[in-house]
Amino acid sequence: MLELSKVSKLFNPGTSDEKIALVNIDLKLNPGDFITVIGSNGAGKSTLMNIISGVMTPDAGEVKIDGQPIQHLSEHTRSRWVGRVFQDPMAGTAPRMTIEENLAMAFSRGKRRGLGFGVTVGKRSFFHQQLQRLGIGLENRLRAKVGFLSGGERQALSLLMATFTKPQILLLDEHTAALDPARAELITRLTEEIVREMKLTTLMVTHNMEQAIRLGNRLIMMDKGRIILDVNEERKQDLTIAELLGEFEKISGGKLADDRVVLG
Template sequence: MLQLNQIHKIFNEGTPDEKIAIDHVNLTLQPGDFVTVIGSNGAGKSTLMNIISGVLIPDVGEVQIGEKNVTNMSEFKRSKMIGRVFQDPMAGTAPSMTIEENLAMAYSRNKMRTLRQGVTKKRRDYFREVLESLHLGLENRLSAKVGLLSGGERQALSLLMATFTEPSILLLDEHTAALDPSRAELITNLTREIVDKYKLTTLMVTHNMQQAIDLGNRLIMMDKGQIILEVNEENKKQLTIEGLLMEFKRIRGVQMSSDRAILS
C-alpha cells in the first residue's frame, strides 16, 4: 500500500521564481491498485513520482509504503521497495554491461549478493526463461551489451528489471512516450501483462489519454500541483477522452492544454 498525506512541495521558495509544485496532495493506493495519472505539462506528475521514489523530500506531509514511514528515507534505501521505469530508454539500465549482468544486478537488489559471485547456470536458465516472455529474442543475447539494444528492447528490459523482485510499488514515468507506435504498443501490452500477473501496486504517469483510460483500475487528473479528478474502476469503464476534457473544463472553467502529447 502507498499513502501520501498532505504532500506539499515548493520550488525556489521566497524568490520571484517560486512555484508550488505539489499542493497538499492526499492519495492512497491499496495493494494491487493500478492508477494512471494524466495532466498537462507542469501539473506536478513527475514531481509526485520523485517524492514517492525519494529523489525529492516534501516540505510538508508524509509518504508511507506499507506500514513504514519513508518520508525522509533516501532514494537508495527506498529502491528496495520501489521499481521505476523512466521515459528515457537509456535510463534504468547500465549500457556498458551485458543483458545478463543487468539482470543479475536487478535480481540481487534485495539480496546480499554481488556480481563478483558470478551467475550460476541455474540463474542463467531463469534469466532466459523470463526474457522469453518478452518475445524479443533477448534470451539468445545474454552476452550482448545493453547499449547496443534498440529503444524498445531496452525499455522492455528496464520494465523486467524493475519488476524482477516484485516491488511494493511500481512507478512508470511516461515509459512509452519516447518509443515509436509499434514499440509503445508492445511495452503497453507487456506492462499490462506483468502488472496483472504479479498484482503489482502501480502508479503510471502518461500523456496519452487513451492509454490512461485503457490501463489500470483507477485514474487521477492533476493540474497545478493538485489532484483535481479521481475516477474509480466502475466509472473508468465508461470513460472517454471527450469526457475527460469536459470534466477538466467543468472543474477549471477553461479548456485543457491542447499540446500534442496530452491529446495523443
C-alpha cells in the same frame, strides 16, 4: 500499500523562480491498484513520482508504504520496495554492461551483496526464462551489451528489471512516450501482462488519454500541483476522452495547456 498525506513541494522558495509543484496531495493506493495519472506539463506528475521514489523529499506531509513512513529514507533504501521505469529508454540500465549483468544488478536490488560471481549458471538459466516472457528474443542475447539494443528492447528490459523482485510499488513514468507506436504498443501489452500476473500495485504517468482510460482500475488527473479528479473503476469503464476533457475544463476553469495530452 501506498499512502500520501498532505504532501507538498515548493521549488526555489522566496525567489522570483518560486514554483509550487505539489499542494496537500492526499492519495491512497490499495494492494493491486493500477492507477493512471494524466495532466499537462507542470501539473506535478513527475514531482509526485520523484517524491515516492525518494529522488526528492517533500517539504511537508507523509509518505507511507505498507503503513511505514518512508519520506526521509534515501532513494537507494526505497529501491527494495519501489521499482521504476523512466521515459528515456537510456535510463534505468547500464549501457556498457551486458543484458545478464544488468539483470544480475536488478536481481540483487535491496539484498546484501558479497564477493561472489554476479552471474552464475543458475542465474543465467533463470534470466533466460524471464526474458522469454518478453517474446522479443533477448533470451538469446544474454551477453550482448545493452547499449546496442533498440529503444523498445531497452524499455522492455527496464520493465523486466523493475519488476524482477516484485516491488511493492511500481512507478511507470511515461515509459512509452519516447517510443514509436509499434514499440509503444508492445511495451503497453507487456506492462499489462506483468502487472496482472504479478498483481503489482502500480502508478503510471501518461500523456495519452486513450491509454489512461484503457489501462488500470483508477485514473487521476492533476493540475497545478493538485489532484483535481479521481475516477474509480466503474466510472472509468464508460469514460470517453471528450468527457475527460470536459471534466478538466469544468473543474479547472480552462483548457488543457499541453496539446500532447489531447492528441495522445
